[in-house]
Amino acid sequence: MVPINYYLILSAIIFIVGTIGVLSRRNVLIIIMCVEMMLNSVNLTLIAFAGQWNNLVGQIFVFMVMAVAAAEVAVGLAILIAHFHLSKSTNIDDVNLMKW
Amino acid sequence: MDFAMIFFILVGALSVGAAVGVVTSKIAVHSALFLLVHFATLAILYVTLNAQFLAAAQVIIYAGGIVILILFVIMLIGSGPMETRAAYRSWVPYAGLALGILMLAGVSLTLLQTPAAPIDPEANQGGVPIVVGLTLYSQNILLVQLAAILLLVALIGALLLARRPKPEESSTSNLRS
Numbered sequence: 001m002v003p004i005n006y007y008l009i010l011s012a013i014i015f016i017v018g019t020i021g022v023l024s025r026r027n028v029l030i031i032i033m034c035v036e037m038m039l040n041s042v043n044l045t046l047i048a049f050a051g052q053w054n055n056l057v058g059q060i061f062v063f064m065v066m067a068v069a070a071a072e073v074a075v076g077l078a079i080l081i082a083h084f085h086l087s088k089s090t091n092i093d094d095v096n097l098m099k100w
Numbered sequence: 101m102d103f104a105m106i107f108f109i110l111v112g113a114l115s116v117g118a119a120v121g122v123v124t125s126k127i128a129v130h131s132a133l134f135l136l137v138h139f140a141t142l143a144i145l146y147v148t149l150n151a152q153f154l155a156a157a158q159v160i161i162y163a164g165g166i167v168i169l170i171l172f173v174i175m176l177i178g179s180g181p182m183e184t185r186a187a188y189r190s191w192v193p194y195a196g197l198a199l200g201i202l203m204l205a206g207v208s209l210t211l212l213q214t215p216a217a218p219i220d221p222e223a224n225q226g227g228v229p230i231v232v233g234l235t236l237y238s239q240n241i242l243l244v245q246l247a248a249i250l251l252l253v254a255l256i257g258a259l260l261l262a263r264r265p266k267p268e269e270s271s272t273s274n275l276r277s
Contacts, residue, residue, distance in 0.1 A: 002108045005211050007149065010112045012207040014119050014138075016200045021123035023196025029128050029174060033135050036166060037119055040142055043154075051149045056235045060243065062154055063236065066161050067247040071254030073166050077173045078261035084177045085264065 007048035014041035028080050028090045032073060039069045108148065115141035128174050132167055139163045153229040 014037060021034030043062045050058025080090065087094050118141065121134035139162040146155035236244060 016204045017119040020200040024193035047149045047151045074258040078258035081262045
């Protein structure tokens, strides 16, 4: 069987690719996708630990994370559409209405 | 190196490749399709970790729900050239890349020093839906209700946020749109 370290390293790589995407891309849609990727890598970590410790609470928590991710992407895309009506842009640098 | 290891490396490489594709592709639709591949490969990895129920939920919620929602929004607002206008902060991508490599090095060093623990193939009784369901609806019933309220609030919030402004309303307030 595959040791758990390999799953954790894969999860870390995916999380960091998502982080780089959030930090370096300027398109709001891509940033939302990268946030989803980061949530998924955390899910992989939780499931790997649930398998290691033979405990189902990790899998239950993954279910909760999935619910939060669905809510997050719905509200985030709604905010994106609302802002698009306002400024006709999906660049994150244009979202500066509340910046002083 | 046995079959499970080779399978893990193949699927993991595909998953990381799809993740890199999401970040690097220039067209938003391509990013969404790469994201679909990424979610599918992660579902395969969940099966190898004794989480069959969560693998099915992953395919249904992420690949069936979230990616479709993102694709709908891309179709709605158009996916023209909308990138790399931030020339006044051109150092940000490099800073992100450097921070990411630093973080990866730290995490990998920590993980490689911990002893390798093999995963019991019989752990969690295979993660079949009946086992997960029994745990979910007996000890964690409050979590289910919390998720229900969360999803309801998110639904109402998304409806309120994304609705088009009425003409007389938009003239009075700029913030509500």
